[in-house]
Amino acid sequence: MDQTEKLRIRQEKLAKWKKQKLNNDVTASVSVDAKEERLKKLEAWKKKKKQQDELKQKDIKLTSIKSADRDRNKRRGQCSRKRPAFGGSDSESDDENSTSTLFKPRRNDTNTHVLTKDNSKDDLDDGNDALDEYIHKLIDKDSNTNRVRLIDNISEDEDANDSSSEKTISQEEAPVDSEILFKKKGRKKIKAIDYSKVLNLITLNKCLYREPNDLGLMSEKDVEELRLSLDNIKISGKDCPKPVTKWSQLGLSSEIMDLISNELQFVTLTPIQCQAIPAIMSGRDVIGISKTGSGKTVAFLLPLVRQIKAQPPLAPDETGPIGLILTPTRELAVQIQEEALKFCKGSGISSICCVGGSELKQQINELKRGVDIIVATPGRFIDLMTLNSGHLLSPTRISFVVMDEADRLFDLGFGPQVNQIMGCIRPDKQCVLFSATFPSKLKHFASRTLKNPIQITINSKSLINENIQQRVQIFDEEHVKFEFLLKRLSDRLALHRGEDEKTIIFVGSQQLCDLLYDELLLNGITTFPIHAGKPSAERLRNLQKFKETDNGILICTEVLSRGLNVPEVSLVIIYNAAKTIAQYVHTVGRTGRGTNNGVALSFVMVDELASAYILVKCMKENELSSVPMVVYQKLKEMNDEFSSGLKTGKYRLIQGFGGKGLDHLDELNEAKQSQEYTDYGVVENEEDVTEEESGATKMEYTRGKREEGHSTTYFAHININDLPQLARWEATKTETVSNIKQETGCNFESKGSFYPEGKGPKNDTDDPKLYLIVEGAEESDVTMALELLNTKVKEGIRKAAVKDIQSGKYRM
Structure with a gap:
C-alpha cells in the first residue's frame, strides 16, 4: 500500500469521524478551548507521524543491507564464525541484539518502536493506527456522555423507591447500565387491551343498594342535620345517597351481620362508613377524604365483598382478580389483607397480598389457582401483570378498584405506575379512592379516571368557624x-x-x-x-x-x-x-x-x-x-x-325532636301546657273529652319477633284505623316518622285500608284495617319507637279535643 492510498484512507476516516461527530454532538456545543486543544493534538500527531515515516524509511534501508550481508556470508560458507556487521558480538543472537540496540529510539519518544522485517510489515498492515485510536477515543467520550444523560432521563420515570436508592452512574458503567434500564423499562410495560374486541365480557351490576323506607321519608333538612351530627359530612357530587345509621339498613347478609355484631363487635358505624358504604354500594365512584383510623377499610371491603358475590365466580381458566386494592406501603397492604380475610372467611372468596420483598413463587402458584381480591403495591402488581409475557394475570375481570391512602401513592412517586394500571382495566370499572388529604396531583388523576364521583369529606374539627x-x-x-x-x-x-x-x-x-x-x-x-x-x-x-x-x-x-x-x-x-x-x-x-x-x-x-x-x-x-x-x-x-x-347502646346522642322555631309556636305552647298538667296531676279538659275519645287515647298494638337465619327482627303492629283523624295524621305524618326513625333506627311501613267507624273487612280477601308496622334490630328500639309514637298519638287526640272546644261543640 503506497503513501497516497494510505493518505486517502485516512482522509476518508477523518471525514467519516467528522460526520459521526456532527450527529452525536447535536445537543452540546464544543467550546473554543476544546477546539484549540484538538487542533494542537492534531498538529502534534502530524509532526509525530512525519518523524515515524522518516524513521521507517531508514529502517527499510538498513534491513535490506542486513539481509544482503547475511546472504553473502552464507554463500561463503562462514558457518563456524560470523563477522559482525557493526562489531561487538560473537553470536547470531548478539548480532540481532546489537541491531536492536543500534536503532533503539530515545526514551522520551514513547510511540517509537524497534522494527524488524516482521514488525514493520505488521505496522503497515495494521488498520488501528494512531489516528484511529484518537478518533475512537473522542467518539467513546461523547457516547458515554450521551448515555449518562439518557440514564438520568430514565431514572426520573422510575418509582420513588428505585430513585431514592439509585447511585451515580460512572462513564465506564454507563453502556451496560443503560441497557439494563432499557430492558427493565420494556419488561415492566403492561400490554394495552382493546375492550371493544374482548369477547364474553361480563356485564357488571354495580348498583346493589336499595334505600330503606325510613331514609326515603327524611327531608333534605333532616339529612343535612344528620350529616352535620356525623362529624360534619360534606358532600360534593350529584345524587348522593342518604347516610345510614344502622348496620341493618344496608341490607347485608346474615353471615356478614353475624360477623359484624358478634365477632368484630361493631356496634355503630363511623361517620365515613355511614355515608361511604351506601354510596359505594350504589355503584358510584367515590372519593373519601377522612383521617387515618376512621374506619375506611371496612367502608370499601363490605361493598367489595358484596359485588364479588353478585358476579359469576371465576372460571377454571381464569386467574382473576375481580377486586384490586392498591396501597403505597407493604405494611398497609398486610393490614388490609388481615381485615379482608375476616370478611372472606366462609364466603368462598379468596384474597392474596402481593408486595415487594415477599415470596414471588408462592404468589404465582396461588394466582394460577385463581383469586378474587388482590391487595398489592403498584410495583409488585405490574411485575405480576408482565410475567409470562402478560399471560399470568388478566385484567378483564377487574371491576372494583380501591386506592387506599391515595395521596401517599402520588407523594411517593407511584403516579406513572397507577396510571399504567388503570389504563389496562376495563373502562366501566368502579373506582374508590380514600385519602387523608386531596392534593392537586390527586385531583387531576381523579378528574381523568373517575366518572361523576361523589366526594365525601369528614372534617369534624371544622364544624365551627375559625373566627x-x-x-x-x-x-x-x-x-x-x-x-x-x-x-x-x-x-x-x-x-x-x-x-x-x-x-x-x-x-x-x-x-x-x-x-x-x-x-x-x-x-x-x-x-x-x-x-x-x-x-x-x-x-x-x-x-x-x-x-x-x-x-x-x-x-x-x-x-x-x-x-x-x-x-x-x-x-x-x-x-x-x-x-x-x-x-x-x-x-x-x-x-x-x-x-x-x-x-x-x-x-x-x-x-x-x-x-x-x-x-x-x-x-x-x-x-x-x-x-x-x-x-x-x-x-x-x-x-x-x-x-x-x-x-x-346505653346513651344516644340525638334525643327528642328538638325545637323548630316560630313555625311550630302553637305546638310548643300546647306541649308546655300539657307538661304542666302532667306535673300537677290535673286531668286536662276532663269535662271536654268524651268517653269515646278517652278510650282512644290508649294506642293498641301487638308485638312479636321473627327469626331470619342468625339474625332476629323485632316488630309491632299498631292499629291506627280507629284513632281520631288528627291523632292518625299526627302519628303517620312524614316529620313524625322521620324523627322516630332517626332516633331509634326502626323501619316503618303502613298496610291495609282505612275503614270508617262501624265498618271493616267483610271477608279474608279484603284488606285489613289500616295498621302501622314497626321493625327494629333490637327490642329496646321497638319499645322506644312505640313510646314516642304513643306520645304523638296523645298529642293528636288533645288537638282534636281543643279543636272541638273551639268549634263550640261542647259549649253551653
Whole structure:
C-alpha cells in the first residue's frame, strides 16, 4: 500500500469521524478551548507521524543491507564464525541484539518502536493506527456522555423507591447500565387491551343498594342535620345517597351481620362508613377524604365483598382478580389483607397480598389457582401483570378498584405506575379512592379516571368557624352557675364601657328565660328576653332594642339560634348546654360573623354527658389544651363515659325532636301546657273529652319477633284505623316518622285500608284495617319507637279535643 492510498484512507476516516461527530454532538456545543486543544493534538500527531515515516524509511534501508550481508556470508560458507556487521558480538543472537540496540529510539519518544522485517510489515498492515485510536477515543467520550444523560432521563420515570436508592452512574458503567434500564423499562410495560374486541365480557351490576323506607321519608333538612351530627359530612357530587345509621339498613347478609355484631363487635358505624358504604354500594365512584383510623377499610371491603358475590365466580381458566386494592406501603397492604380475610372467611372468596420483598413463587402458584381480591403495591402488581409475557394475570375481570391512602401513592412517586394500571382495566370499572388529604396531583388523576364521583369529606374539627374561640366551664350546682354568669357579665360590662360588645345568652326553656331575666334585673343588669311564648310584636321590639343598645345582652331560647345576624355580638353564652351537634353549631354561629372574632362559652353540668361529648368533638386541639387542667380532666371523663355508652347502646346522642322555631309556636305552647298538667296531676279538659275519645287515647298494638337465619327482627303492629283523624295524621305524618326513625333506627311501613267507624273487612280477601308496622334490630328500639309514637298519638287526640272546644261543640 503506497503513501497516497494510505493518505486517502485516512482522509476518508477523518471525514467519516467528522460526520459521526456532527450527529452525536447535536445537543452540546464544543467550546473554543476544546477546539484549540484538538487542533494542537492534531498538529502534534502530524509532526509525530512525519518523524515515524522518516524513521521507517531508514529502517527499510538498513534491513535490506542486513539481509544482503547475511546472504553473502552464507554463500561463503562462514558457518563456524560470523563477522559482525557493526562489531561487538560473537553470536547470531548478539548480532540481532546489537541491531536492536543500534536503532533503539530515545526514551522520551514513547510511540517509537524497534522494527524488524516482521514488525514493520505488521505496522503497515495494521488498520488501528494512531489516528484511529484518537478518533475512537473522542467518539467513546461523547457516547458515554450521551448515555449518562439518557440514564438520568430514565431514572426520573422510575418509582420513588428505585430513585431514592439509585447511585451515580460512572462513564465506564454507563453502556451496560443503560441497557439494563432499557430492558427493565420494556419488561415492566403492561400490554394495552382493546375492550371493544374482548369477547364474553361480563356485564357488571354495580348498583346493589336499595334505600330503606325510613331514609326515603327524611327531608333534605333532616339529612343535612344528620350529616352535620356525623362529624360534619360534606358532600360534593350529584345524587348522593342518604347516610345510614344502622348496620341493618344496608341490607347485608346474615353471615356478614353475624360477623359484624358478634365477632368484630361493631356496634355503630363511623361517620365515613355511614355515608361511604351506601354510596359505594350504589355503584358510584367515590372519593373519601377522612383521617387515618376512621374506619375506611371496612367502608370499601363490605361493598367489595358484596359485588364479588353478585358476579359469576371465576372460571377454571381464569386467574382473576375481580377486586384490586392498591396501597403505597407493604405494611398497609398486610393490614388490609388481615381485615379482608375476616370478611372472606366462609364466603368462598379468596384474597392474596402481593408486595415487594415477599415470596414471588408462592404468589404465582396461588394466582394460577385463581383469586378474587388482590391487595398489592403498584410495583409488585405490574411485575405480576408482565410475567409470562402478560399471560399470568388478566385484567378483564377487574371491576372494583380501591386506592387506599391515595395521596401517599402520588407523594411517593407511584403516579406513572397507577396510571399504567388503570389504563389496562376495563373502562366501566368502579373506582374508590380514600385519602387523608386531596392534593392537586390527586385531583387531576381523579378528574381523568373517575366518572361523576361523589366526594365525601369528614372534617369534624371544622364544624365551627375559625373566627370563634370555644370555651367551656363545668359546674356541680345551678346556683354556682348563675353566680359565675353574674360575675362574668358584670366584669364584661365594666371592661367594655363605651364600646359595643354585645352578648347573647341561650337558655333551654321559656320559663328559664323569664327567670334569668328577672334575676339579672334584680342584680342591676338589664337584658332583652325573646322566646316563642312572647307575642310577635314584643319579640321584634326587644330584638330592635338589643341591636340599638351598646353592650346589649339578649336572652333567648333556640328560636334565634338560626338566622340571627348581629355582627357586634362578640360573646355567646350557652347557659344550658346543647344536646345535639346541630344545635350547638347553629348556636355558636351567632358570633364571629364575617371577619369578626367571637367567643362561645358553654356551661355544662356534671351530669350532661352528651354535651361534654359534643364539646370534645367540636373543640379544636389548641382550645382543649387551653382549658384549665381540672376542667379538662372532668370533661374528658364525661366524654369517655358517654362514648362507652354509645357503643353499648346505653346513651344516644340525638334525643327528642328538638325545637323548630316560630313555625311550630302553637305546638310548643300546647306541649308546655300539657307538661304542666302532667306535673300537677290535673286531668286536662276532663269535662271536654268524651268517653269515646278517652278510650282512644290508649294506642293498641301487638308485638312479636321473627327469626331470619342468625339474625332476629323485632316488630309491632299498631292499629291506627280507629284513632281520631288528627291523632292518625299526627302519628303517620312524614316529620313524625322521620324523627322516630332517626332516633331509634326502626323501619316503618303502613298496610291495609282505612275503614270508617262501624265498618271493616267483610271477608279474608279484603284488606285489613289500616295498621302501622314497626321493625327494629333490637327490642329496646321497638319499645322506644312505640313510646314516642304513643306520645304523638296523645298529642293528636288533645288537638282534636281543643279543636272541638273551639268549634263550640261542647259549649253551653
